[in-house]
Amino acid sequence: MTTMTLPSVRGLVKTSAARAVSWSRADRLIGAVTGLRHRPLVLGYHRVVEDFAASVESAIPANLTSIRMLEQQLDWVGRRFRFVTLDELGERVERGDAEPVAAVTFDDGYRDVYEVAFPVLSRKGIPAAVFVITEMVGTLRPPRCDRLYVLVARAFSRRPSARAMLAGLIEKLELHAADGRGFALPETALATTVHLLRTFPRVAIERIIESLETEVDVPGDVTRRMLPMTWDMLAAMKAAGTVIGSHTRRHLLLPLEQPDVIADELSGARAEIERRLGGTVRHFAYPDGQFNRASAAAVAAAGYRFAFTTCSYRDPEFPLLTHPRLMLWERASLGASGEFSPAIMSCLAHGVFEVVRRCEHEHRG
Ligand SMILES: [Zn+2]
Ligand SMILES: [Zn+2]
Incomplete structure (x- = not known):
């Protein structure tokens, strides 16, 4: 889960601020000042549905993106960044490479990502990554x-x-x-x-x-609409170049749990994905973006190389294990007109809103 729906007044302020900022190209300037401009951009999504309005009545709104909106957001990003796999992005981060690259990730392993998003991503040639909750894969239980x-x-x-x-x-x-x-x-x-x-x-x-x-x-x-993928679906996505990462065994919010439970969740999930799909699992995403320094240390101890958050806070001691993501959903980039807004999208991608709005997590605990 991510952001909550913005009240409309705040939405309007956001839109006009975004327009002013984007017109003056100040978004790039702010991005450069905050160091976000040259940071590889990692996008985070949850579910992808045919029809947002039909799905939102019974689902967490910020988990939903319609396929139409996904395409609009990805097309915008694709004109400014080169899409790469999460593996390549990780290597570039390690090298400190400044080329503007972007990667697309999906949390929780919902089946609609396979059914609705995957065909479109394949057609566009955009590589993806999926962070799975291993004990949920192939079951008939939603997260x-x-x-x-x-x-x-x-x-x-x-x-x-x-x-x-x-x-x-x-x-x-x-x-x-x-x-x-x-x-x-x-x-x-x-x-x-x-x-x-x-x-x-x-x-x-x-x-x-x-x-x-x-x-x-x-x-x-x-x-039934919120079911997870099966291992066969994940294998098909992996065969087509999708990176499969870990999101714990049971979607635990790490700061709330005991160290032995955390260690088991982290190494257990990694071992299970490797056993089912082969290869080495190097990527992890924190459930609900919740982590503190002890969480990052546990992720390192479990053998992960890269871990992704849902905000812009980065632990200076574990930069590769607290890589920021831009979490997107149906309404994240809407302007006051209710349509996709390139100005808002530009501000999001350049981290403009992060300068004025700190994340609500407690990462320093
Ligand atoms: Zn999650
Ligand atoms: Zn945060």
Whole structure:
């Protein structure tokens, strides 16, 4: 999961700021000052769907990109950067190469990436990388964040007392935040889902999901659209040049978990991909972009060479293991007109918004 939907006022401000900045070419200047201009650009996506409007009712919005928008964003990038595989990009980063190259990555290994995005990427000759949650591959279960969101969203839409019900449920399960802080549930289903995922470790989230499943009904076709790829699909993508990287065994948010669990997730996922698909796994992406220095050290210890985040914070001690990504989705590059905006896209690619907006993670813990 990534950014939340921007309120429209902020969207308008963003659009006019982007226009002004882009007209004056200040985006390049800011990019040069922040050092982002010469940084290889790594794009991050989650699901790719035929129709955003039809999918967004039952899915986390910032996980969705329509194939039309994906093409618009990639066409824009392709005119300014040379698309390379993640392997080549990694080698260039190690050498400190300044050629403007870009790579496209997809998190979580959703099946629609294989069915909807892969044919288009192949036609355009754009190499891709997929970060998979190994225990999910080939199963009929969507990722934990989707299962939780679907349940919470349905509870919020059907019951005026959904927040009280959830709070009661968490109390009944005797769950406590990892850092011991008390907490209040936010107002919306999406914010509540994000809050829960970022507060509790995996085992606690599974218990919340189990309890919610006894309270809320979810039609089968809702979750069927969020299924993961199979190993055969991944093998086909790999044979066509796609880099398959790791996203842990069970999508754990590393800063919330214990060191032995983290080590097992990191090395277990890597070994499983290598066993299933052959080759060496060198790339990792932090689930939900959550990491601290201990996470980066654990990723190094598990034998990964490169790791990718979802923001622009870079740990000076682990630069190759905290490589920034630009996370994109359907509405990331929309202008005030509601259409794809080259000016916004330019600001995103040059890191202009990162100068004014810091990430919300806690990376220094
Ligand atoms: Zn993920
Ligand atoms: Zn961050």
